[in-house]
Amino acid sequence: MDFRLSDELIELQQRTREFIKTEVVPLETEQAPHEHGPSESLRRELVERTRKAGLLTPHASREMGGLGLSHMAKAVVFEEAGYSTLGPIALNIHAPDEGNIHLMEEVATSAQKQRWLKPQVHGHIRSCFAMTEPEGAGSDPSMLQTYAVRDGDDYVINGSKWLITGAEGANYAIIMARMDDSTATMFLSDMDRPGIRYVRTMDAMDRCFTGGHGVLAFENLRVPAQDVLGEIGKGFKYAQVRLAPARLTHCMRWLGQARRAHDVALDHARRRQAFGKPLAEHEGVGFQLADNDMDLMTARLHIWHTAWLLDQGEKCNFESSRSKVVCSEAEWRVVDRCVQILGGRGVTGESIVMRIFTDMRAFRIYDGPSEVHRWSMARKIVAQAGHRT
Ligand SMILES: Cc1cc2nc3c(=O)[nH]c(=O)nc-3n(C[C@H](O)[C@H](O)[C@H](O)COP(=O)(O)OP(=O)(O)OC[C@H]3O[C@@H](n4cnc5c(N)ncnc54)[C@H](O)[C@@H]3O)c2cc1C
Incomplete structure (x- = not known):
């Protein structure tokens, strides 16, 4: 298994990081606090900016108008996009469109692709x-x-x-x-x-x-x-075609959000003083930052491992369940610790971390609750042990 990134992928990673920082993060304040989600007009503005930057719908095939990214390349680019709460919408890689685009590429007829998929890849429809x-x-x-x-x-x-x-x-x-x-x-x-x-x-x-x-x-x-x-009659089979990679892309985007929360908390811990020294110099806070670092890396390694297997053509149902549980729980722990480090401001709109915290909670439920993945993994683990004895 080789996780070295190619020069082109490193260039794409840097370009996405810079784009998110300069063109997307500044628009985060445009979303009214009580809206159910970013408005359609904000989505269109974001999509236009991304189109100009040449980063729109990068996971779609080149034939449909995307960049044809591999699963490993998605892992790198989607994490960067996830750094902003608006990044996945900007790149047109948010759920449910990202998973639907994948399913349509795999299963739809050419007439269906022309009618629905192509305008979707171009960001015109949802x-x-x-x-x-x-x-x-x-x-x-x-x-x-x-x-x-x-x-x-x-x-x-x-x-x-x-x-x-x-x-x-x-x-x-x-x-x-x-x-x-x-x-x-x-x-x-x-x-x-x-x-x-x-x-x-x-x-x-x-x-x-x-x-x-x-x-x-x-x-x-x-x-x-x-x-x-x-x-x-093949609906349940297609649901798996959609869900296995779609679960993993959630892990990628939320990893970016968890990294953002960590950066905000780290910055706060270095500046904010308590009991005569910066928070970061108190062992209780420093240990939380270290735990964050370990959880972020654990999540990234699981994502890259499953993405690498998917790129080899493996089905990865077991691995995608495992990654979903590990990432949703590790990323959640990171954001929860960040709220704690930020103190009162972490539970208010003064910090983006509150948004990340409330946005991320549902990730342990959709695309299969953690308990259901553990249950299905356990059945396979036990069945495999039975084959060996
Ligand atoms: C924010 C969000 C967005 C969503 N978007 C979509 C969407 O776009 N399209 C769509 O079709 N669906 C969507 N869903 C639905 C999502 O897929 C379901 O919520 C999920 O599959 C769980 O189903 P349920 O809510 O009916 O919970 P239930 O099936 O009622 O389960 C409730 C709880 O029971 C426990 N449980 C269930 N089975 C087991 C078991 N075998 N062992 C142990 N514990 C178990 C789990 O803790 C689970 O959380 C979304 C959900 C959320 C929260």
Whole structure:
């Protein structure tokens, strides 16, 4: 395993770092404190700046208009983008679009790519991914209750979804629905089609996703058969195609946020005096800074290890679960310590760390709660041990 970065990747890393510092961080104050997420106009301004810098949608293929980054290159660039609360939106690498772009590249027909993927890669439109339901699919996707029934050349979909990130203002949705044989299928639909009702935006702890998190109702939504994503009955398989790399990209972006929080706390600890010396010289604070450094490096090594395996063509379901748990918990510990080091200002809008703290909490829940990943890893560990004896 060789983690040396090529000269081109180091150049891209530096260019992204400089762009985030000079063009994106200054816009962080543009977002009103109580908005559900950055407004559409702020998103467009950020995307325009990124387009000019040649860094837009870098994970998409060159054919679609991206930079065709490998998983390792994504690890490096996404961490840099994550340094600003607005960086992932600027580069068009935020959830759910980043994962949807990956899935569309893998599975969509060329007509579907022209219609939805290309304008999305160019930052003109947004998408959402509709799987979770209030009473059905959640940690256990097999509890899916939204139904699709064939009717002539169409499928008719009924059901409700919630926690759908970016649904408000999204141009199209990838909808997961159950078929009459209990398999699942993914459908593509413009969001303004009759039969989709935007019910409400949920009040949420985080404020980092354009459109926030929405509740959707599908009421006899008719989707033409040509808008099925991939093959009928393969929805659960495609969910894994999307989720394994998408989990890892969350780890990358949040690593950037954790590093930012650490830098802010370190700066504070060096300047702020208490009991006759800087905070950083008190062992209790110094140890927290050392623990931060270890957690940041642990997260980065897990990300790079899984990214390297993905670049070798491995499926990495186990490794992506492990990275998701390790990173979401290590990055969370870093940000929590930073709040502590900052004292009172850490829990107020005087410091960006409060935003990072409230934005990051949900990461231990979405794309699989930590407990579900531990449970699924344990099953594999035990099964492998059984094979060996
Ligand atoms: C901010 C945010 C954004 C989201 N965006 C989207 C989106 O865009 N599209 C979408 O479809 N969904 C989205 N989700 C939904 C997300 O994927 C689900 O919240 C997640 O899968 C958990 O499902 P649930 O909330 O129904 O929790 P439940 O399934 O009710 O589980 C609740 C808790 O039970 C515990 N638990 C569950 N199973 C086990 C087990 N086997 N062992 C031990 N403990 C267990 C875990 O602690 C879990 O947190 C989002 C969620 C959040 C918080």
